[in-house]
Amino acid sequence: MLEVRNLNAWYDRSHVVQDISFEVHAGEIVTLMGRNGAGKTTTLRTLMGLLARSSGAIRFDGQELQGRPAHVRYHLGLAYVPEDRRIVTGLTVRENLQLGLIASSRRGESDAMIDEIAETFPRLKERLAQDATSLSGGEQQMLAIARAMMARPRMILLDEPSEGIMPLLVHEMFVLFSRLKDQGTTILLVEQNVERALGISDRAYILDQGRVVHTGGAAALLADEDIQNRYCAV
């Protein structure tokens, strides 16, 4: 579904992503792991077309994404949930969800879509009329993910979804990811919570200083403490 070849990305002159290649097959959950500053967020932002300078090939569902703006990538079925969630204050949960379809030709299906999404996100279903800022951090993160799912993306890029969230909701969130996978969504996940992430992933890539230094099946990586200590300690 996603095939990334020799991806490079820069912030000004700083060469942050260096010749990264990886792929995500349809229906998989793949995790990008690595220490703070390894380049994980920048990789996701580059896939979404949010970096001013990048090179390399990004094939998504048979189409080349490089050179195409973020909104085109969104219309091709790629969604991105950044770490900072971007919940719109002063709007209800329902209105925030409606924003997920604002750029779509399917705006008119918004209410039907909200009903459908709410089944997958029961915590939101009970709170549709509430001001979104009254939600806990974890619930806001779920709202950000649900909003991205409104456009029925084929693949979703999730940046540190469990960051700063209380353990009960972290558990719910990982159950949710498995459910999204079962419903046919392909997931590329950036997570510091290595055990949880590998627990639901098919495969993982480890980044260090902007490069892929290791890759393997999730079960093998979960058992490899040496690799985890070397590349994944914060």
Ligand code: ATP
């Ligand atoms: P973290 O978990 O801390 O977010 P990460 O693996 O996602 O880590 P990135 O956020 O991609 O890493 O950062 C990679 C490198 O790029 C770091 O050295 C960081 O300081 C630098 N960097 C990140 N954002 C910017 C920016 N907007 N301008 C300049 N440099 C940046």
